[in-house]
Amino acid sequence: MRTAMGVASKNWQKLRRCLKKLAEIAGIVLPHNALRHSFASYAAAKTHDIPRVSMWLGHTSSNMTEKHYREGVRAAEGEAWFNIFPEEETK
Numbered sequence: 798m799r800t801a802m803g804v805a806s807k808n809w810q811k812l813r814r815c816l817k818k819l820a821e822i823a824g825i826v827l828p829h830n831a832l833r834h835s836f837a838s839y840a841a842a843k844t845h846d847i848p849r850v851s852m853w854l855g856h857t858s859s860n861m862t863e864k865h866y867r868e869g870v871r872a873a874e875g876e877a878w879f880n881i882f883p884e885e886e887t888k
Contacts, residue, residue, distance in 0.1 A: 813825040834865075835878075837850055837853075837854055837862065837865070837866045838869055838870045838875075839874065840853065840875065840879075841862070841867060841870070842869075842870035842871060842874060843872060843875030843876050843878070844871070844875075847859045847862050847866070847867065848862075850857055850862055851863075851864065862875065
């Protein structure tokens with residue numbers, strides 16, 4: 798029986814392998830936890846809700862989240878990051 802966390806973990810592992818391969822093809826170095834840090838930074842900027850972002854990240858308190866992600870990204874940048882969508886094809 799799979800738990801929701803187990804499925805999410807397997808999907809995350811698959812995504813990480815795919816991103817690593819794409820980064821190698823592109824010739825770039827993807828820092829460890831780059832997506833996690835980006836998500837946290839932009840989510841904190843967009844929501845202004847450090848305790849909630851801390852919960853999403855699995856931190857036991859919001860102190861670490863606030864220390865690392867409280868500043869650095871403006872609210873407008875956070876909003877833009879969460880509103881990235883592929884362009885629709887025109888026919």
